[in-house]
Amino acid sequence: MSDVQLIELSVNGQRYEAIVEPRRTLVDVLRHDLGLTGTHVGCEHGICGACTILIDGAPARACLMFAAQAEGCEIRTVESLAHEDGSMNDLQQCFSAHHGLQCGFCTPGFLMLAEGFLAEAPDATREEIREVVASNLCRCTGYQTIVDAIEDCAARRRRACD
Missing domain, CATH: 3.10.20.30 (Beta-grasp domain)
Structure with missing residues (x-):
């Protein structure tokens, strides 16, 4: 063996x-x-x-x-997630715009969780987003800004499809 x-x-x-x-x-x-x-x-x-x-x-x-x-x-x-030129994708931009990160340690996990979730549930409600992000731990942000970022990205993606 x-x-x-x-x-x-x-x-x-x-x-x-x-x-x-x-x-x-x-x-x-x-x-x-x-x-x-x-x-x-x-x-x-x-x-x-x-x-x-x-x-x-x-x-x-x-x-x-x-x-x-x-x-x-x-x-x-x-x-x-990043584009070939190194620029941030829309989800990363939303995390930045909403200050959905502080120390940044948990951020990659939240980004990948959100990317997978939004692909499955593009019409997710704020409550559904809150439930999903509860599976990952963040000691800095209090989750509100993370939820805001994911909600904003979902809305942007829906508008882009219209």
């Missing part, structure tokens, strides 16, 4: 190969092997949400998933 295995990951539209121990978490491979340090490591128990990424479009905790489990999935990290 081998103590390492070769896996292929699709991250932010790029294919990567990594040799990993079966017990390596996805967050560790993303940060340490692929250099995608935007995904933060907080509690390492799936409680804080700092490591939230999108797996096949759905928010997931990268600290709770083994890297080998992600093989064959489409993974998106916070690095995927």
Whole structure:
């Protein structure tokens, strides 16, 4: 029995190969092997949400998933949000405009949570947004500005579709 295995990951539209121990978490491979340090490591128990990424479009905790489990999935990290020229996407702009971040540690997790949620629920109500963001922890903002930012982004995206 081998103590390492070769896996292929699709991250932010790029294919990567990594040799990993079966017990390596996805967050560790993303940060340490692929250099995608935007995904933060907080509690390492799936409680804080700092490591939230999108797996096949759905928010997931990268600290709770083994890297080998992600093989064959489409993974998106916070690095995927910015435009090719490095400018912020609409969600990032709304977080900035509404001061939906302070220390910034939890921000990547909130951005990916919101990105996945808005793709599923573009007509989300403020109450639905509040319920979703309650799954991630922030010690600085009090959540109000995060909710404002996500609500504003949802409204902007709806107007753009009209």
